[in-house]
Amino acid sequence: MNHLKLTDIEKHYGKVRVLNQINLEIGEGQMVCLLGPSGCGKSTLLKIIAGLEMPDSGGIEFKGVNWSGLDAKKRRVGMVFQHYSLFPNLNALQNVAFGLEMKRMPRKQSQKEAEEWLERVGLQDFRNRYPHQMSGGQQQRVALARALAPSPDLLLLDEPLSALDAAVRLSLRGEIRRLQLQLGITAVFVTHDQAEALAIADRVALMREGSIVEYDDPQIMYSNPNCFFTSSFIGVVSVMEGTIVSLSPPIAKVCDGMVALPYLDEKKAEIGRKIRIVMHAEDIELSEGFSENGRFDPLRGQIYNLDFLGKTKRYTIRSSDGNTFFVEVQANGHMDFQIGQTVEMIVRPENMHVFDARTEESLKSAGGRGKNMKDGLLNTG
Numbered sequence: 001m002n003h004l005k006l007t008d009i010e011k012h013y014g015k016v017r018v019l020n021q022i023n024l025e026i027g028e029g030q031m032v033c034l035l036g037p038s039g040c041g042k043s044t045l046l047k048i049i050a051g052l053e054m055p056d057s058g059g060i061e062f063k064g065v066n067w068s069g070l071d072a073k074k075r076r077v078g079m080v081f082q083h084y085s086l087f088p089n090l091n092a093l094q095n096v097a098f099g100l101e102m103k104r105m106p107r108k109q110s111q112k113e114a115e116e117w118l119e120r121v122g123l124q125d126f127r128n129r130y131p132h133q134m135s136g137g138q139q140q141r142v143a144l145a146r147a148l149a150p151s152p153d154l155l156l157l158d159e160p161l162s163a164l165d166a167a168v169r170l171s172l173r174g175e176i177r178r179l180q181l182q183l184g185i186t187a188v189f190v191t192h193d194q195a196e197a198l199a200i201a202d203r204v205a206l207m208r209e210g211s212i213v214e215y216d217d218p219q220i221m222y223s224n225p226n227c228f229f230t231s232s233f234i235g236v237v238s239v240m241e242g243t244i245v246s247l248s249p250p251i252a253k254v255c256d257g258m259v260a261l262p263y264l265d266e267k268k269a270e271i272g273r274k275i276r277i278v279m280h281a282e283d284i285e286l287s288e289g290f291s292e293n294g295r296f297d298p299l300r301g302q303i304y305n306l307d308f309l310g311k312t313k314r315y316t317i318r319s320s321d322g323n324t325f326f327v328e329v330q331a332n333g334h335m336d337f338q339i340g341q342t343v344e345m346i347v348r349p350e351n352m353h354v355f356d357a358r359t360e361e362s363l364k365s366a367g368g369r370g371k372n373m374k375d376g377l378l379n380t381g
Contacts, residue, residue, distance in 0.1 A: 003028045003186045004049070004154065009058035011044055011210075018044050020210040022058065026203075029184045031177065033197035033218075036207035037233075042190045045207075046158050049188060051075050062154065075154070078147035082159040084139040086131040092118060092142045093127040099150040117145040121175065137168035144176065148183065155180065155187040161196065173200055194234045198222060206230055224353075228276055228360035231353045236281040236314070238325040241357060244273045250349075252277070255321040257299075262349045263365040274357035281314060281328035283351040286337060287344040299345045301325060303337055317343065 009022035018041045026032050034042040047053040049060065051072030060067040067075060086095050093114050100110035118124050121141040131139055140160060147155060157176070161169040177200050180187050191197050197204050198218045205215045206229070214221060214230045225231040232239065242254035250261035252275060259277065301323075305316035308331065315337060317325045325345060329335075337343055354363045 003030075003063055004188075005059075005061040006045075006049070007059045007061075009045070009048060009055045009060070011041075011048065011053070011055050018210050019048075019055070022210075022212060024205060024212065024215065026186060026188065029186055030202040031180050031187045031189060031200060033201035033204045034188060034190045034207060035194060035197040035204050035233075036192065038192055040207040041210040042192075042207055043158055046156055046188060046190050049154075050077050050079060050156050076150075076152050078150065078152035078155045080140070080143050080147050080155070080157045080160045082162055084131070084136070084143045086139055086142060086146075088131050091128050091130050092123060092134070092138075095131075095142050096146045096149050099146055103150055113149060114145075117149045118142075120179070121145045135168070136164050137172055140164065140172060141175070144172075144179070148179065148185075152185070155185050157187065157189045159190055159192070162191070162193070169196075176200070198234070206233065224362075224364075226362050228278065228355040231278040231355065236326050236328065238279050238281070238284065238323070238327075240277045240279075240323055242275055242277060244269055244271055244275060247271065252354075255319075255323070259299075260349050261354055262352055264354060264363045265365045268356070268361065269354075269363045273363075275363065276355045276357050276360075278353040278355065279325075279347050279351065281326040283347050284325065284327045285346040286315065286327055286329060286335065287346060288335065288337065288341070300342060301345060302342050303339050306337075306339055315343075317345065 004024075004026040006022055006024040009019055010017070011019035022045060034045060036042055044053060048055050051067070051070060054069070062075070087098065090098065093111065096117050097110045097114035100113055101107065105113070115124070115127065118127055121144060123138060123141055123145070126134060126138060134142070144160070160176070161172055164172065173196060189200060201218050203216060204218045204221055205212050206221065207213065208229055214226050221230055222234055225234070231237065240254050240259070242252040242259060244264070245251050245253050245258070247264060247266055247269060250264050252259050252261055254277070261277070299319060301317040301319035303315050303317050307314040309328075311331055312328050313331045315327045315329070317327060319325065327345065355361065356363055
């Protein structure tokens with residue numbers, strides 16, 4: 001059952017269109033992330049769902065009830081903001097109890113339930129502390145408890161973790177997801193952080209310039225994106241431009257060489273079509289050897305930067321034609337490459353994503369994966 005349904009939502013600020021024909025359906029108990037770069041309309045869409053903004057056109061339904069024009073106070077929505085929005089003159093317990101008392105719950109009962117919520121977010125020992133006496137992570141836990149205490153029908157979170165440091169962000173992200181699953185509440189979570197969206201969401205709505213460009217399971221969006229923007233926005237990727245020169249087998253000319261492609265959708269792909277090839281950093285292998293492979297020459301480049309990321313290392317490599325590649329490998333791997341070293345880059349065709357350079361739509365065949373050509377490596381001149 002769809003709990004929340006948005007139909008043809010449009011919003012303008014003056015002459016600027018900030019939301020363009022937004023259509024979105026969210027199932028009961030799902031956590032959906034609105035993901036995208038700053039200024040793409042994520043927070044505006046969240047405010048429209050909350051009733052804090054009204055759309056210029058389009059409709060909103062929640063559990064079959066028309067929310068279009070419905071006052072925000074009647075929507076039974078819990079909200080968590082980026083900057084906590086706690087009352088500075090109230091302590092943690094009073095902040096959590098505030099929403100309950102607004103529902104005219106007896107003070108004794110509201111205090112009891114607020115105590116229980118502080119315990120659920122691990123702050124039972126901070127009940128008497130005021131916001132200025134708590135860390136950012138603690139304040140956001142209070143804000144989360146305050147939003148959930150009145151038992152809302154819908155939880156909305158607007159960049160709730162972006163002001164926190166990395167360790168606290170990771171911990172609180174898990175806490176939000178745990179409570180959302182435990183309560184079975186439908187939630188919409190706004191973020192510009194792709195890792196955050198992939199980790200926490202049941203489904204991700206990727207936005208660009210006021211439109212939703214893709215809406216799907218995060219794993220599918222990562223491994224089989226429908227468009228170039230999705231592929232380039234999610235994950236650390238390298239991009240090459242080229243031209244299709246053969247469909248059977250699929251081959252493209254890239255700069256001065258050739259590259260073996262995965263199987264392409266021949267209804268969309270054609271010889272002469274300009275394409276973009278996207279590869280995730282973890283799908284490219286490195287070798288210090290130099291091989292020859294028939295009509296294909298291995299792709300080579302020079303390492304000019306190295307980032308240590310803990311369990312992995314990320315190499316930045318420039319090829320002779322000026323392309324930049326990012327390659328992520330295990331930090332404790334058997335090979336250790338140095339800045340300035342020339343290396344060979346290897347990726348199997350089935351791990352490539354191929355897009356029309358003009359329309360940005362995927363050209364990769366939906367029904368199959370590319371068979372390896374020769375030894376199945378990415379090969380260019």
